[in-house]
Amino acid sequence: MNQSQQSDRPIATAQDGLSYSYRAVRAETEARAAPLSPEDQQVQSMPDCSPTKWHRAHTTWFFETFVLSQQAGYVPFDPAFGYLFNSYYEAVGSRHPRPERGLLTRPTTETIDRYRVHVDRAMAKLIDGQTTPDALTDLIALGLHHEQQHQELLLTDIKHAFGLNPTRPAYQAGPERPAPNSGAAGWVELPPGIYEAGAGSDGFAFDNEWPRHRHYLQSCRVATQPVTCGEYLEFIEADGYRRPEFWLSDGWAAVQREGWVAPLYWTLWDDGWRVFRLDGEGSLEPTEPVQHISHYEAWAYAAWRGRRLPTEFEWEAAAALHGVEQMGIGCVWEWTSSAYSPYPGFRIAPGAVGEYNGKFMSGQMVLRGSSWATPRDHSRPTYRNFFPPAARWQVSGLRLAEDM
Amino acid sequence: MNQSQQSDRPIATAQDGLSYSYRAVRAETEARAAPLSPEDQQVQSMPDCSPTKWHRAHTTWFFETFVLSQQAGYVPFDPAFGYLFNSYYEAVGSRHPRPERGLLTRPTTETIDRYRVHVDRAMAKLIDGQTTPDALTDLIALGLHHEQQHQELLLTDIKHAFGLNPTRPAYQAGPERPAPNSGAAGWVELPPGIYEAGAGSDGFAFDNEWPRHRHYLQSCRVATQPVTCGEYLEFIEADGYRRPEFWLSDGWAAVQREGWVAPLYWTLWDDGWRVFRLDGEGSLEPTEPVQHISHYEAWAYAAWRGRRLPTEFEWEAAAALHGVEQMGIGCVWEWTSSAYSPYPGFRIAPGAVGEYNGKFMSGQMVLRGSSWATPRDHSRPTYRNFFPPAARWQVSGLRLAEDM
């Protein structure tokens, strides 16, 4: 799915537009699930992935648990769902083990259809029938942004399942494609000095983007375009996957253990490399940004080029100077060299919603930008995506940087 | 499903009845799959289990690969299926990894429906349109008995998946129930001497039942009925799962590692033990034969009673004296103390079909009898079922024996 296929509806979270936004986001989830059979929606191809059906139920569970359950008179659709579709919120009780999500053949896809309708009706009544208090509006907005995150995961997870199927089924005809680079990459230069990073007071942002704060940058420059498949192929052909000197120690161990020789979804056939995408397996496109690489591979590629990854602060500063559209928004997520840590002054919100981001601030690396799988209106220059350094099933590429 | 629910069709394999038998066996598979949704048919709850869809496809693959592919003019339904639905036959090429069967959302259930129809039509043409040579008749008979084995697995595998689901879904309303014991068990006495065991020349038998041969038995006696849930409960309540002196060393290690405290599918609630069956979770029935125990548990129970398991030869000799109906046919499979080994004079058949039984003669124990899940006409006194000693998801119980 590329951006042009997505519905063109803005997601306003102000109170007057809340009803409209709610319907738009919920409809987008269903649109993404529509090409998938009940069997497709059932499968969990690894513990990191979740079934489509689960994504559809869990995002609904979020509204039921954090919004509707607080309302007098709300009747839960099924009391068992509180256990089945909790993801990781310790504060709201125990939950079904993550690696066993794919074992739940019941409730069926059809039951989840009805679950979504049940909750949507109650939410419509809540949103439309009264003046929504600010705190509730904020919570609903959080629920919608949460659902948008799962919309991206829905696609990367089903892609992973299809990628393991020897018949390489297609999700749908319309191609998934990051926009190709236009010509050679240039550089954005950043002079040394004090910069600001993080989200300000207007517009929605996740807690991990707060507070906006000062930091100091040494002089450096950041590439204007992400690395392409053609450029990455040079690394492969230069024996990059067999030369430990370019790799982090953990990365080299992963190469050995996993037998990596190319990005995920690349297969070498007699007539050359072919790449599995959501529309099936096709030829490698040299000008397309490389995707589905781990942080380790991004680091090694940069080291082989004599360059490095930008920090997340360098990325954000370059985006401010260079323009966000040019920084790969809607193309591929870009690994940075920054470990995912709290910003100075970060505070975890009280209650279960406080488990949203803070407790994952260990062992993960920040990615910036957004991807072809990211819902429209779900990207911003301060957005901090994060995954463990060995993860490859996300739409993850890289951009080079260097000291000046 | 109990026996009375199964269709009442005999499975004749003689040439005149082959056509009828083929249709009857194939229909029984579909009848067993009928209560299951596409999601249910997709799931694989552990590597030992297979999805319903896979069972339906693999049994069809058997006819396509070993029968139809040898016929001029047969067009395979889909060339990829040769790889996807091979179980373990090394001689016919590589195959999809067993633990990943549950990842194959495509082909869909509906495609498997059409695959079965495609192969059934070609088989009907083959069987009806000519004089079938003996070798082909034998191969088709083997295919039908093979499919009957998978009919039992289809039920035990979906039971395992449903048993892991916190909502404990029911397969269908009609109860799965082993027939209860009638009164207390007595003993069949076996005098010492030379006996014969194994299949003779009339009627179908698997290769592992051949050749019929002599063996010597010491005097002993074998119980007339299998052990019941009520009797087994006494073992639990006597701390049987916490006393190593009754257990084989490997069995005791399994108890520790797996945390076993009762048979599979037993759960202790505030109001006592409840048992999950194919019609949902219900009360424990004391007169029902105990099932879903490992060989280790069967051994420990017998040791605690001061008795032992019968060997498979003792079982077969007792069945000859006592009558097969009395030996638990159609009730529960019964663990014996015999490791699964070749009979004296056993020869592996040449070709891929020779991989049917012989190569598994290591690390497994013999079970005798049959169960409520076994298709009608798929049991006989010489039948040798076999599973690893830690397996619990089969319909496995025990019968006591002792030296005289």
Next chain:
Amino acid sequence: MNQSQQSDRPIATAQDGLSYSYRAVRAETEARAAPLSPEDQQVQSMPDCSPTKWHRAHTTWFFETFVLSQQAGYVPFDPAFGYLFNSYYEAVGSRHPRPERGLLTRPTTETIDRYRVHVDRAMAKLIDGQTTPDALTDLIALGLHHEQQHQELLLTDIKHAFGLNPTRPAYQAGPERPAPNSGAAGWVELPPGIYEAGAGSDGFAFDNEWPRHRHYLQSCRVATQPVTCGEYLEFIEADGYRRPEFWLSDGWAAVQREGWVAPLYWTLWDDGWRVFRLDGEGSLEPTEPVQHISHYEAWAYAAWRGRRLPTEFEWEAAAALHGVEQMGIGCVWEWTSSAYSPYPGFRIAPGAVGEYNGKFMSGQMVLRGSSWATPRDHSRPTYRNFFPPAARWQVSGLRLAEDM
């Protein structure tokens, strides 16, 4: 160590010779440990192996726990040793985890020296100073045979550690060598009929050799000599390790998982195969019996030859006809096709000593004969050795059999 290097002392267990036997067996253990440094005695190269120091302590613990602790006035050497040096006797309390035996740097080798002296003095006093009751004499005899078993393990375990050391250190100069075959192997023919197997009433035997009992054999023949390295090499060169048709299913899985291409301790150098023995790495000797193969490899070799392994009863019957010296006693242990099971009428002895053999009667295969590492006087035609089918670090080879 070959037989000629061992001390030539008979092990009499009758009461008049008990004192002499005790000293002889204990001295043999020390003689086997003598070439090993404190570091060597410390190492545990895998959970199946134990440190030399542990073998020396555990065999001493056996006398302390089962004999001396029952005597009034005996003062244990160190109360902690009851925990540290228990192997698997559940009835005498908890114990140090087996895989962590190699972590015990303390007590030091020197402390174990003193432990052995302490126990030997108390034992001498017990044996010499009074009329030993029969039950005690039996227990001491069991302890001596137990120690002899550990004498063999002491050598196989240190060989395993040295075999993993890239410098391939030698245990001692004198060669470990199974006696070479003299000419080509012939066959011992067994007519069909009733035979007897198992230990009678005279002389020591382990509980698993009892009771002597009748069994029936079909006609067959058993080779007069074990398979040699030269013969086994033909299997390797015929691609035996790459052809699944000869292998048990579990065996083929082990080949894939472990990457086996030859027996343990064989290494292919530019100038051919070399074999690691206790005197270091040397050339392959074609007439030497092959050793350090798993049951799976033995089975596959026999299948490739169109033959099979003998059952343990066939082996014992052939030994009775052919003479035990000719059946590989003092050469290599020989895998049989028999799973390790209780003999008809077998009873586990009451108390901790009853844990000696019975509880291991699952998942293991019987080996018959004895090896160059077996202490003199620790072999007999009824001896049942047993190991899991994947084990290769024991002195395990094979002998062929076939139906007639």
Next chain:
Amino acid sequence: MNQSQQSDRPIATAQDGLSYSYRAVRAETEARAAPLSPEDQQVQSMPDCSPTKWHRAHTTWFFETFVLSQQAGYVPFDPAFGYLFNSYYEAVGSRHPRPERGLLTRPTTETIDRYRVHVDRAMAKLIDGQTTPDALTDLIALGLHHEQQHQELLLTDIKHAFGLNPTRPAYQAGPERPAPNSGAAGWVELPPGIYEAGAGSDGFAFDNEWPRHRHYLQSCRVATQPVTCGEYLEFIEADGYRRPEFWLSDGWAAVQREGWVAPLYWTLWDDGWRVFRLDGEGSLEPTEPVQHISHYEAWAYAAWRGRRLPTEFEWEAAAALHGVEQMGIGCVWEWTSSAYSPYPGFRIAPGAVGEYNGKFMSGQMVLRGSSWATPRDHSRPTYRNFFPPAARWQVSGLRLAEDM
């Protein structure tokens, strides 16, 4: 071992003092190994740890490989040692697998004694006999600081092995003890602004401390003393190990998986907590800094106190204001909230020595300060120690910080 027991020799690396420093550092290693038996020096209690013998050999290998092998006429002690004692330097060839270091009973401890003498003689000749070029002096200094790092590991690794031994052996009589806190902790306040961090041009520093560079700090304050055992005990008694809300997600998973209920080496006896130290198990000392906790535990403790860990830059700035002696130098290493990353402008040195630090900049957290196990003169305010967040066998504690 506390500081006062260490020799009082400064480690000068200037050319005139090189000879003296070399002898002093090498002697300190031997002094630390002296109380250990050959068995003790052999053991490897987990893959993260190395045997004492290996530490002694590997630090010697460093001089042989990187210094002596470049000198004409040097004869290596044993060519196999290049393989056996390489730790992780890919550029100098393959190496013995890390988890198997404890299997190398040969070379013996006594051989390593001679190896050290052999290399020390050659080094003395090299250092004393000529004008040492600057590059060589730098390399030797690096080797000495490298050896000092292993001196600390030698103690933490043998402590780990002894800690697993049920008899809790003592390393030596003199107590290992971090200095107790003097009174309650206060705070060092850091005003917002630009600070500098990292090593300047004078004195030795590892590559990861370079370059000295500017960064911006928000206002905050840092505690003047590390957290004590008494304070940490309050966290335990407040059910800290059972309340997920204080823990990072990965940390909570570690608590569940590993069963952590207290710091490593704490054991709850009937009469209260006891703590294993290098002089054996003793009582918990409330005023002593807590040690042997993971980064996860440090984070959770701080969260429970409503505080947080300092970043490594806050730590270094506080040390500059507060004085290094007050910042726990020689007491316990202190976890910071900083992931171990390259400083802006960091460059990996060419060649094998470049593998020293840079390739580990993934998945690890920075610790600052030094510990009772750190050799005298091997600490400085810019020193960056690093370990994975789950590591507990190092001398690791924490200090609190908070925003202002």
